[in-house]
Amino acid sequence: MRVPFPPRFAARLQGRRVLDLRRRAKYLIADLDDEHSLVMHLGMSGSFRIDEATPVGFPRKSDKIAAHDHVVFHLDQEKRVVYNDPRRFGCMLLIATNEIDADKLFRGLGVEPLSDALDAALLARVFRGRAAPVKALLLDQRLIAGLGNIYVCEALHRAHISPLCAAGSLVTARGRPTAALARLPQAIKEVLTDALKAGGSSLRDHRQIDGSLGYFQHSFRVYDREGAACPTPGCTGSIARAVQSGRSTFYCPHCQK
Ligand SMILES: [Zn+2]
Numbered sequence: 001m002r003v004p005f006p007p008r009f010a011a012r013l014q015g016r017r018v019l020d021l022r023r024r025a026k027y028l029i030a031d032l033d034d035e036h037s038l039v040m041h042l043g044m045s046g047s048f049r050i051d052e053a054t055p056v057g058f059p060r061k062s063d064k065i066a067a068h069d070h071v072v073f074h075l076d077q078e079k080r081v082v083y084n085d086p087r088r089f090g091c092m093l094l095i096a097t098n099e100i101d102a103d104k105l106f107r108g109l110g111v112e113p114l115s116d117a118l119d120a121a122l123l124a125r126v127f128r129g130r131a132a133p134v135k136a137l138l139l140d141q142r143l144i145a146g147l148g149n150i151y152v153c154e155a156l157h158r159a160h161i162s163p164l165c166a167a168g169s170l171v172t173a174r175g176r177p178t179a180a181l182a183r184l185p186q187a188i189k190e191v192l193t194d195a196l197k198a199g200g201s202s203l204r205d206h207r208q209i210d211g212s213l214g215y216f217q218h219s220f221r222v223y224d225r226e227g228a229a230c231p232t233p234g235c236t237g238s239i240a241r242a243v244q245s246g247r248s249t250f251y252c253p254h255c256q257k
Helices: 009-013 120-127 134-138 149-158 179-197
Strands: 018-024 027-032 036-041 047-052 069-074 079-084 091-096 240-244 247-251
Touching: 009 091, 120 134, 120 179, 134 149, 149 179, 149 247
Parallel strands: none
Antiparallel strands: 018 027, 027 036, 036 091, 047 079, 069 079, 240 247
16 A cells, blocks of 8 residues: 555454544544544545455355455454555554644644535635635645545536636635635535535546445536536536646636636
8 A cells, every 4th residue: 555554453453443433634534442543545546345244154255355455344243344445545544543633644634625614714815815726726635625626626617716717816905705706615515515415426446335336427517528518507618628737627718717
């Protein structure tokens, strides 16, 4: 994996109970009953699935270790949780639960996009005077934690903001959000909520825990739709593609200013 497993990883997990399961930014956190937490990141291609385990002595075909299964957690109740990661950019760490917030992975992370902390006033404070494109700032995990390329493209389209525009141009001289910026927090929350309801976006590797695909990719309005008609009602534009910081940006030059 991207970083080595913790020393004695399996031994330290054996017999532990999971007290809580939560998420911070792109990290999944399982708080254990020994005051440590299992911190997991899916990297580019990681996924978890839940298998029915086999009672001892009764091998079943479904219990086979598949290609790229790197970690198997054997739970009681005949279940096992399998971590699969073809590209091995994921990681698993053990961190003292009360030290997580101060850990170098977590300190300095921005607000959760679905929390009340993300609002237009916060964006105006951070964007004020910044010449960088708004898309680059939205992808900066020190500002908003957990937003990726797809959902930034989709949110900017819903808010009718060009990904290329300077972030500072969305703030008035008095430091207030413009009308466009005032739409952005709600657009971000709506895109994420819609995607969660659809089980996420399965472009390459993403799977739900039962192995099924997410289907939000069928609801993309701009992402990966270069040349298609813009879905904004009344807009006659078509979706364009640009490259920003080495990543593809999709947007409608007609209705995103
Ligand atoms: Zn448009």
